[in-house]
Amino acid sequence: MKFKVPRGTQDILPSESWKWQQVEAIIRDVCELYRYKEIRTPMFEQTELFQRTVGDTTDIVQKEMYTFTDRGNRSMTLRPEGTASVVRSYVEHKMFGYPDQPVKLYYSGPMFRYERQQAGRYRQFVQFGVEAIGSADPAIDAEVISLALDVYRRAGLKDLKLVLNSLGDGESRKAHREALIAHFAPHIGEFCTDCQSRLNKNPLRILDCKVDRDHPLMASAPSLTDYLNEESAAYFENVKRYLDAIGISYELDPNLVRGLDYYNHTAFEIMSTSKGFGAITTLCGGGRYNGVSEDIGGPHAPGIGFAMSIERLLLALEAEEKTFVDEPDLDVYIVSLDEEAHRKGFTVLNDLRNAGIRADMDYMDRKMKAQMKSADRFNAKTVIVIGEDEVKENVVQLKNMEDGTQQKVKDSLLLEKIKEQLK
Ligand code: ATP
Ligand code: MG
Numbered sequence: 217m218k219f220k221v222p223r224g225t226q227d228i229l230p231s232e233s234w235k236w237q238q239v240e241a242i243i244r245d246v247c248e249l250y251r252y253k254e255i256r257t258p259m260f261e262q263t264e265l266f267q268r269t270v271g272d273t274t275d276i277v278q279k280e281m282y283t284f285t286d287r288g289n290r291s292m293t294l295r296p297e298g299t300a301s302v303v304r305s306y307v308e309h310k311m312f313g314y315p316d317q318p319v320k321l322y323y324s325g326p327m328f329r330y331e332r333q334q335a336g337r338y339r340q341f342v343q344f345g346v347e348a349i350g351s352a353d354p355a356i357d358a359e360v361i362s363l364a365l366d367v368y369r370r371a372g373l374k375d376l377k378l379v380l381n382s383l384g385d386g387e388s389r390k391a392h393r394e395a396l397i398a399h400f401a402p403h404i405g406e407f408c409t410d411c412q413s414r415l416n417k418n419p420l421r422i423l424d425c426k427v428d429r430d431h432p433l434m435a436s437a438p439s440l441t442d443y444l445n446e447e448s449a450a451y452f453e454n455v456k457r458y459l460d461a462i463g464i465s466y467e468l469d470p471n472l473v474r475g476l477d478y479y480n481h482t483a484f485e486i487m488s489t490s491k492g493f494g495a496i497t498t499l500c501g502g503g504r505y506n507g508v509s510e511d512i513g514g515p516h517a518p519g520i521g522f523a524m525s526i527e528r529l530l531l532a533l534e535a536e537e538k539t540f541v542d543e544p545d546l547d548v549y550i551v552s553l554d555e556e557a558h559r560k561g562f563t564v565l566n567d568l569r570n571a572g573i574r575a576d577m578d579y580m581d582r583k584m585k586a587q588m589k590s591a592d593r594f595n596a597k598t599v600i601v602i603g604e605d606e607v608k609e610n611v612v613q614l615k616n617m618e619d620g621t622q623q624k625v626k627d628s629l630l631l632e633k634i635k636e637q638l639k
Contacts (some may be wrong), residue, residue, distance in 0.1 A: 271418070
């Protein structure tokens, strides 16, 4: 029997994980700049949490969740996204009582969705996201968008596009909903069965349908923008003004709906405009969710956030042909020529590492030539050679691989000499 990674998942091998680490370091730096603190929540939650927040009629809840019954007969779900868990934690730990508001959090970890596998779409993927909870200042909407763009820019992306929309508040949505039903109802028979059931449950979802996206009624559908009440329109104007103030350009798309029910007011996506990018061009999605805390039994706590997958960020970097800095080279490789020398080499290795020097040695009992080849492949800056004579004389041979010079060094002076050479 042969085992393979489950469909839609991938092994991140060392040559790739180095890239991941660099992206993750950028994320940590940017979050620190903006004073967002990391939160780590469990990878599974009660199923109902996602039903209540993401929404019963969304694709995520209806088709994509990994739901299972645990041994205590509870329905659990591997998290398909991060916001629900973060807000759950916010309510559970009464973060609304913290002296510093809004509470600014970020997370990064695997999410799970049973999707059809294609480029940029996995069943397990890593999302980085931020949530700012407790403020309804339109400036924080702009801050969150700016943070996302900063991550991409620092990672090296240039071909980016910000798409913006407002979904308005409850009242605006209700008026729009009625207009949508009136628009689609006479022709709903021409739409997929999902859309037919969406019509009365959640007609906004029709606009996000991937099957019927080219139906002529889609383009002519009543636009949310025309149904924003005064307050919602003013809020949206302010968000745009803050973005303008810091030089962030955007494209307005009145049909940008987002695949989760909890959004209101600001909704945005960041897309890659790189030619090398495949069919899926959305890198990041986010928006405001003012009702989620209340939906799960917490106080009123307006929030805004986004999520991006590292997988798509890396694909975008590839599309723009960005190269990564190389992994740091090995400082020292130890070559030993017999068993005694191997034993001595092993203690030298330990001393080097204790001194913070990146070092390794041969564990395959290979000939000198093969060991030197390894040193070359690791790009070792220095090679220490230990043979029978070196053991007897309490010395080692120190070879500087950069200039090719070699010298005999006393054991007691070795650390000092190496540090000097590595400078
Ligand atoms: P899509 O329309 O592409 O399915 P979505 O609306 O489901 O996106 P969100 O739930 O808002 O996306 O997720 C935010 C971001 O997470 C996306 O912009 C994308 O970068 C990433 N993402 C979502 N699903 C996947 C997946 N299956 N594999 C990799 N990345 C994903
Ligand atoms: Mg999706």
